[in-house]
Amino acid sequence: MKIYYYVHTGHRxxxxxxxxxxxxxxxxGDVDITLLCSDFRIASEAKHFGISKSVGxxxxxxxxxxxxxxxKIxxxxxxxxxxxxxxxxxYFSAFIRISDNKNECKADNEFLISPYLSGEGICNAIVVDDKYFQNEEKTIKLxxxxxxxxxxxxxxxxLGFIEDLNPDLLLGFYYFLDYEDFLRKKFKNHHEFEEYDEVIKKSQILITASPQAVLENLASGxxxxxxxxxDHTTDxxxxxxxxxxxxxxNYDKAHLIDIISSINNNNYFKMEHSSNKIANFIKENLNL
Known part of the structure; x- marks a missing residue:
């Protein structure tokens, strides 16, 4: 009996x-688990993220x-x-599902991880790695x-949405070669995909369309x-x-500028460490 983790990935x-x-x-930790990705490119790179077994x-x-x-999955x-x-x-003897939908309902024969729901068989938690809670010095202003x-x-x-704000640009994983070259020329300060963790942890203000990056940057203080x-979920x-x-x-630049100008007055929620809670929930319900 093996344990798998399927995740939806891809250039879209x-x-x-x-x-x-x-x-x-x-x-x-040392749980023997195989990550299944829906594209082969990131599956081949997963080892750089600490994943020993991955398949596209x-x-x-x-x-x-x-x-x-x-x-189990x-x-x-x-x-x-x-x-x-x-x-x-x-099909699976144990089925744990991760959901971002606040209107979701847990089925009888599954376990659920959700930031919105709670109850029996549900882990109410937000997934953020402990490494982002280290509160490193913010050397990148924007x-x-x-x-x-x-x-x-x-x-x-x-580009007009942020170009004259002169932010550091963090490049993404699924960008085309010529597109990356164009963006490097457009932004004086740019960071390669491999610098993701450093940029997320060291940015004082992060503007992003990535929900996970939002949560990780918030965790870093x-x-x-x-x-x-x-083209992305509103969940x-x-x-x-x-x-x-x-x-x-809608790339509302006036709204963005207003937010930045008053951002020090915004009372951000303080993130909680949930990795142990999530890990214990999974181990318990996979009978590990």
Whole structure:
């Protein structure tokens, strides 16, 4: 009987789920677990994130080609419809699902990790790695991380949103080679994808369309600003409101400038360490 962790990744979905999957797997310590990614590129790079076993499977329907009936799985994706989810709950002897939807309901034969819900069989928690709570010196005054994916080059299309603010730019993972070169020329101070942790922890103010980056920057004691992309889920909006994180929609530059000018008066919520809570919940319900 093996344990798997499936996460939805890709050049149109980014790496937010992947980053929290790595956080959870690292928190589980020496548990023998195989990470299944929906694209092969990040699966081949997972070892650099502390993941010893990772496999690219292309689409969620390929999970049974890797896993066997009766195995156990942690599932982080919104790809599956209700019928597919029920089939997976029956296929695996233990099924733990991660959800960002506040209107979600827990099924009888699953366990749930959610920032919104609580109750029996549910772990109410926000997934952030302990390394972001170290409160490092903020040597970067303002940074911009659009996200790990920008297939439509929306960052370029909306450069006026942040260009004259002169932020440091953090490049994403799924950017095209020529696109990266263009962005490096546009931003005097830029950071490669491999510098992600350093930029997140050392940015005093982080403007980003990545929900996971928002949470990690907040945990570091900084002041994140969330940019809601039209092509990304709105599931985090309610959570960010409770954490008192400013939200910008439609690349509203005037609103962004107002937020920055008054950001020292904003009472950000203080993040709590939840990695041990999540790890204990998973171990208990996987009978480890």
């Amino acid at each position: 979905t980014g790496l937010d789920r992947f980053r929290r999957a790595c956080t959870i797997i690292r928190a589980l 499977i292309d689409v969620v329907r390929n999970i049974p080609k890797i896993a066997n009936y009766g195995d 942690i599932f982080d994706s919104d790809e599956a419809n209700p019928i597919m989810l029920e089939d997976m709950r029956k 940074s911009y991380f659009f996200g790990d994916d920008d297939y439509e080059k929306d960052l370029e299309k909306n 900084a002041k994140p600003i969330y940019v809601q992309r039209d 985090f909006l309610e959570l960010f409101k409770t954490l008192n994180i400013p939200i910008v929609k």
